[in-house]
Structure formats: structure tokens, C-alpha cells
Amino acid sequence: MYGFIVNTTAGSGKGNKVWKKAEAALKKNGTPYLVSFTEKPQDAGRLAKDLVQRGVNAVVAVGGDGTVNETAEVLLHKCIPLGVIPAGSGNDFARSLAVSNNVDQALSRIIEYQPKKIDVLSLGDSCCLTVTGIGFDAAVAKAANESYLKKWFNAAGLGRLSYAAGVLHVLTSFSPTHMTITIDGHKRVFTDVWLTAVANAPNYGGNIRICPDAENTDGYLNLCILHGRKKWPLLRRIPSICQGKHRPNKNISFFKGKDVHIHADSPVLVQSDGEVVTETPVRVQILPGALTVL
Numbered sequence: 001m002y003g004f005i006v007n008t009t010a011g012s013g014k015g016n017k018v019w020k021k022a023e024a025a026l027k028k029n030g031t032p033y034l035v036s037f038t039e040k041p042q043d044a045g046r047l048a049k050d051l052v053q054r055g056v057n058a059v060v061a062v063g064g065d066g067t068v069n070e071t072a073e074v075l076l077h078k079c080i081p082l083g084v085i086p087a088g089s090g091n092d093f094a095r096s097l098a099v100s101n102n103v104d105q106a107l108s109r110i111i112e113y114q115p116k117k118i119d120v121l122s123l124g125d126s127c128c129l130t131v132t133g134i135g136f137d138a139a140v141a142k143a144a145n146e147s148y149l150k151k152w153f154n155a156a157g158l159g160r161l162s163y164a165a166g167v168l169h170v171l172t173s174f175s176p177t178h179m180t181i182t183i184d185g186h187k188r189v190f191t192d193v194w195l196t197a198v199a200n201a202p203n204y205g206g207n208i209r210i211c212p213d214a215e216n217t218d219g220y221l222n223l224c225i226l227h228g229r230k231k232w233p234l235l236r237r238i239p240s241i242c243q244g245k246h247r248p249n250k251n252i253s254f255f256k257g258k259d260v261h262i263h264a265d266s267p268v269l270v271q272s273d274g275e276v277v278t279e280t281p282v283r284v285q286i287l288p289g290a291l292t293v294l
């Protein structure tokens, strides 16, 4: 028996359309399933716990990265796998697993049932499957998620543009800060940090490949730190950063590790899987093989 958690509001209503297609396919195939619908933020975790107690073989999130994140948290260190049918605006976790955006194909992958273990980032109280971002990107996530434009972009099938609009909005007001970043006990100080990305997967924000070498099965977290007093050297690298073609230089630093502490001179927003979760100081650790996925 499969348990589905559906966020009908994901992707500004795409969740509902995607679920209708998936449900029709489940009925056609005679696949047994239970379904629960989220009604508000944080519902997915509660519903996932309930489905686990009812003995499902897998919990499938139908939604975007926020819904997937809340569902995954309940399944950490359990052998019940997480499945995903992408229905959000970014869908970066699904992309990192190469899950198809085609509902039938995504569902076939779940029914084929080939579980594998992946790493997860732990922030203590919460987890992250893709990228935890500290600084500029968290401010963008906040602006994009709060923007009335997200609804319009999603309705037009241009979900990624809500992040682009957020970038333009935040660029006018954001100030970089000094950060002390301690990776596996080695302390480094960076001045004028725009963004520190701690990644378990290469992509976020609708396929921006911030840490192109990140893998969710290697037991390591990857860092990319964008720093420098002037905006322009970083701004002109945005196209190469989006494609994951950026290389280390005086404004871009890459590291790899297992345990990172980030402290900023003044509190800086932190986002995980596209939702703002906390402020600095923050500690991020890799949990190797903590989640089973389909």
C-alpha cells in the first residue's frame, strides 16, 4: 500500500492537477493507496507520521520541495522510502534524483520500487535535501515566497521566474556580512559574504547549479561561498553560476566537509529547500544514508 501526501496548493494549484492525473493512473492500474491532503504549512509531517502508523510501504509527496522536505523529516533513519511526484515551482529535489516531471513516468518509478539510501543535511531542528543557503538566497526565497508574483508566474508555467523577480528585489537592499565558517574544525573568516551555500545536491532555486560537484550519496556536504565588496564581479558570474560553470577565484570559494558552523557578524537568514528556516548562527551536518528514496 502506497501513502500519498498531496499539497494541492504547490505550484499555485499544480499539485491538484498532478494528483488528479496520478490518482487516475493508480485507479487504472488497480494500485492500492491511501491519500491525505495538506491544509496548511507543516501538515505534511503530521500526515506522514499517520501514514507510517497505518503501515504504508512508501510515503509519496505530491508537491514541491517544501512538501517533500516536511515529509522526509518523518522518514529519516526509517526503512520506509520517500517517493516524489513533482508539482511545485522549483522541484529541485526531484531534479536531483532525475525524477521525471511527467506524472505517469514519476508514478511508474515509484511502483517499480527500487529503494536507495541518500544523505541528508541536518540543521538540528530541521533537515535539508538539496541546498541550505545563508544570506542572499535566503533573502530571495523569503521575497519569492511572499511575492504575489509567484502565483502569476506559476499559473503561466514560469515558476522559476518568481526566483528571478526575488533576485532583482533583494539586489537593491541586500548588504553582505562577515562570516566565520568552521568546516570540520578548521576556522576561516570571510569578509563581505553574499551567500554561503551548503549543498547535498548540485541544484536549487529552480536548477541553479550552485555546487555542481555535490552528490547526495558521497557522505559529504559541499560549500560554495560568494564573497567580495563589489556586486558587479559576482553579478556578471550569475549566468555561469546558474549553469554550474563557475570556478574558484578571489570571489568564489568551494569546500567539502561533514560538519560546518556558520556565524555572521549580524543575524543572516537561512533557507533550506526553498523555505526560510532560521537565522545564523547555524550548524549543518551531513547524515550519510539517512533517507531511503524511490
Ligand SMILES: Nc1ncnc2c1ncn2[C@@H]1O[C@H](COP(=O)(O)OP(=O)(O)OP(=O)(O)O)[C@@H](O)[C@H]1O
Pocket: 007, 008, 009, 010, 011, 012, 038, 039, 040, 041, 042, 043, 063, 064, 065, 066, 067, 068, 070, 087, 088, 089, 090, 091, 092, 273, 274, 275
Ligand atoms: N494547503 C496548504 N495551504 C497553504 N500552504 C500549504 C498547504 N499545504 C502545504 N503548504 C505549504 O506550502 C509551502 C510550499 O509548498 P511546496 O514547496 O510544496 O510548493 P512550491 O513552493 O510551489 O514548490 P517549490 O518549493 O518546489 O518551489 C510549504 O512550506 C508547505 O508547508
